[in-house]
Amino acid sequence: MSDGEVGREADEEVLEGGNVAEAVVRVGDTVRKPWRRSSPGVHSLLAHLEEHGYEGAPRALGRDGRGRQVLAYAPGTPADRMAPMTERELYRLGGLIRALHDLAAAYEPPGEPAWEVAVASRRAEIVCHHDLGPWNLVRDGPRWTFIDWDGAGPGTRMGDLGYAAHGFVPLHAGGAPAEDARRLRALADGYGCDGAQRRELPDAIGHEVRGMYDLLVEGARTGRQPWARLHAEGHADHWGPAAAYVEEHRDVWLAALRL
Template identity: 50%
Template sequence: MDVEEELTGGNVADRVVRIGATVRKPALAHTAGVEAVLAHLDGKAFALDGKAFAPRTLGRDDQGRHVLEYIPGTLADTLPPFSVDELRRLGRLIRELHDAMATFDPPADAAWHPVVPDPAGGDLICHGDLAPWNLVCGDDRWTFIDWDNAGPSTRLWDLGYAAQTLVPLLPTGDVTVDAPPLRAFVDGYGLDHEERLAFPAQLAARTRGSYELLVRGHETGEEPWATHYANGHADFWGPAAEYSALHHDAWVDALIH
């Protein structure tokens, strides 16, 4: 008999479990879109250094749950901060992901669940939560999991959140210390000159969006954001947004010189 091991940490799906080499998640309205995204990436053989960067989708089980490949390794949020070389590698990986998704043709009836959509819109289907708590680091493979927040976005909006969380840009940061790793991350991705000029504003706006999500949750009672607000998460995201916005010109200078 298969043994179910409950997994923790997600914000969207209830009771995610591991069974052997698979993960099972309740199927929700947006699951079909997620399945299409992961099937596309698998079909594109999307990989850097020959290693797939997303879990494989494996259909549904007899309980109707979404079945995914279990990815062994360690979540990045439990590891030391990334080195400059590792941030450059992460930038390349995210660039490859975005390039692979540029040829994705979404199902016409797909429902999406982006929690902080780009207010300007966008037609690139992005992960939406590229963060260390969704990055599994193995000996020879780095894999982003938890694609429930995938949806229409833009490269800079998705990349801005990734930079804030992965570099990371903390409220207590020092711009002279944070600028070089941010530059390495952006160099790895390969932004052009005009994109580098625009990127710091997108980074700050996306970080502000995370704070506003928590405030709305507090005001409306929407979960899990109301609980996250009560647990003090807004006390991080508000100052983080202020830090990113305050040093806009320094970020631009670091990225173009």
């Protein structure tokens, strides 16, 4: 794409809502954002998903004349600006994540991509999104699209699903454990979790949520960005208590998930 295709500066609409990505703008029916070292792998993954008919991710359209990523714009409303999902919607969400993971299991990255995974997984099963939260799900009627794939990389199915559980169930401090457990069950049922995955999921949730808290604390200690900034903005005040809540009620989650 040429600079002429990018359009004038006045044609660029700054998109809000992200905590990590900088200078994300909309140009017509595309999104432009900085090219990162992870971008070659991310765009390859998105091309794989598109090739196999997955509709829950944006199309990757290469780079523009300024060297920025170009992605198809996903119209709609971010899920974090909508009412919490119903159990039926959580079931559907589980299926959407399962379809993503099954396609990712067949993905073969070109060469050795330089992934930028924020919280390291316990092992590498597939390439995961790693930030499946309501802030990254755009809903437009029946179409649901996960955005912001810059942090994709090797991980586990239950880690990715567990991170989604934190945001969508949600599993936050001050929740109602019995109700949250029922909603977690709907998400896992929609995914089609087998017995082993159901036993793994509670600890996977804990690993992801505690990992985010530790990342923020370490960022504050070392000055590493954007985690130091996010810590200063108070994000650790959410993730720490959320991790404690998830860990405290581990047996409740296990009981609810049992087949």
